[in-house]
Amino acid sequence: MKINAGEIRVGMLLEYKNDLWLVLKTQHVKPGKGGAFAQVEMKSVGKNTKLNERFRSSETVEKASLEETNYNYLYDDEVNYIFMDPKTFEQIEIKKDIIGEKGELLTENLEVKVNFHNESPISVELPNQVKCKIETTDAALRGQTVSSSYKPATLDNGMNIQVPPFIDSGDEVIVDTRTLEYIKKI
Incomplete structure (x- = not known):
């Protein structure tokens, strides 16, 4: 879905330069001379690199479409956390580095939301x-x-x-x- 650069918000996922980027900071600037622009700091979801980019207000960027599904946490091994879909009983593995330190808060049967982009899991949202x-x-x-x-x-x-x-x-x-x-x- 295309959005204007002025609509970019912190936490959004953008498709930019053939990669998926998480918006960390955004600042809208209206200089005295010239057009307004949005200064955006982004982090690559796959490569873990950062990028500072300047978008003119008239530009459009592609907002990533995510599919959100509820899963129950089952257990973990050395590199993955294992989750199960409560409706289909299908199990998926998600790498520990995707969840990070919040993975320590996972308890058996805890219901979480898993966000998928192009059939691959990119983030896990724990209950508040x-x-x-x-x-x-x-x-x-x-x-x-x-x-x-x-x-x-x-x-x-x-x-x-x-x-x-x-x-x-x-x-x-x-x-x-x-x-x-x-x-x-x-």
């Missing part, structure tokens, strides 16, 4: 919040009542996050998968 258990955390210091004081904690999946002082080892908490931050205690 997941339940985790605190494996270890430091003891709270007496008198530390400032609301912004957080302490480090290790989750049962090995991830490190910051939690409020009243959280103890063994507590169950909700973690935001987008920012990898503590939300609340269960």
Whole structure:
């Protein structure tokens, strides 16, 4: 689907120069002399390279069409995460580097959205919040009542996050998968 350069937003996927690009930053500039343009910073989905490009407002770019499907997480091996379509029971493998560090938040039967481009998976969206258990955390210091004081904690999946002082080892908490931050205690 063709869109004007002025409609480019952060998070969009663009087809440009025979590659698929994720938009990281965009800035619309209207200089005093000359036409307006969009300064766009993009990252290649396949090659992991970055590109800064300047598009005139009158130019059009190809927005990538994605197919989104729900899958359930099953298990992982050395290089892949394995997911199953809950309707057809078909299993797919997705490389660990596509998901990145958020893969540690995957738990058995967790429902995720997998985005496909030309029949190949390019990204996995986890639910916004997941339940985790605190494996270890430091003891709270007496008198530390400032609301912004957080302490480090290790989750049962090995991830490190910051939690409020009243959280103890063994507590169950909700973690935001987008920012990898503590939300609340269960």
